[in-house]
Amino acid sequence: MGFLKRIFKKNDKDFDAYDKGLEKTRKEFTSKLNLLTMKYNKIDEEYFEELEEILISADIGVKTVMNFTSKLRQRVKHENIKSAEELKEIIVDEMFIIYVEGQILVNKINYNDDGPTVMLFVGVNGVGKTTTIGKIAYKLKNEGKKVLLVAGDTFRAGAVEQIKEWGERIDVPVTYKLDADPASVIYDGLLKAKDEDYDVVLIDTAGRLQNKVNLMKELEKMNKVISNLIPNAPHETLLVIDATTGQNGITQAKNFKEITNVSGIVLTKLDGTAKGGIVLAIKEEVGIPVKYIGLGEKEEDLKTFDIEKYIYGLFKGVNDEED
Secondary structure, rough: OOHHHHHHHHOOHHHHHHHOOOHHHHHHHHHHHHHHHOOOOOHHHHHHHHHHHHHHHHHOHHHHOOOHHHHHHHHHHHOOOOOOHHHHHHHHHHHHHHHOOOOOOOOOOOOOOOOEEEEEEEOOOOOOOOHHHHHEEEEEEEOOOOOOEEEOOOOOOOOOHHHHHHHHHOOOOEEOOOOOOOHHHHHHHHHHHHHHHOOOEEOOOOOOOOOOOHOOOOOOOOHHHHHHHOOOOEEEEEEEEEEEOHHHHHHHHHHHHHOOOOOOEEEEEHHHOOOOOOHHHHHHHEEEEEEEEEOOHHHHEEEEOHHEEEEEEHHHOOOOHHO
């Protein structure tokens, strides 16, 4: 199996994290795919209909699935593929291709060469935004960076306390003011970051999407304050999505893309769902790269997204040789 065999040969502890984190999705997905392969001696329309059902059940998304199976049909015709076993290998290759799509994938953080790097976090309530910020702060601190947290969500009860708890837990300072305008808290935080030579500033924001106009105005105000103090900032605007919400996460991504310049996605709780195909759907339908994924509850379980490791975690065991 060309692509899969190549990545199976790699030795990286993160492969184990992806293996474990995508176990629920893989058990559903690869077992159904293997059964489908055994069921059909030849590839026909019934085969493709069942394959589409399997892909949709993994939350890859109807639009993405239709595009994907259309490409498979073309390859079957042009390459004269007869057996389902042979097509199973091509499915893995095409999954990789559909994500990469001839692009140079930018899953790395856009760091500022001159002064602090500013990362703004957006997302609806309940997706694990503040926890994600804490985990990323922990990761960056362990990479040797001087990190500052800014409690820009001054509306939700307990939000400031939650980010302060994370700051104490990982020994990272937090800028906050209770019942204050978020832009003023951000202003104070960025002044501190510039004066005290911080490398990265992580800014929490309120998770309201009920009124898009108000949220857009609030984010515009925040962005103006940020860019006035640090040119070309924020350098990243990361949208946090709970993977267990499935297609609702796609809707959130489309909504936030309409109101602010989202540069990347953080998918939380990917280990808690059997619908891990949402990674492919987000890239295909929204066009925003996934930059981090949550594969567990511990601080170190937040990983920089890697498409090869993701495909490995999704397809390990897809053929008998690797079971």
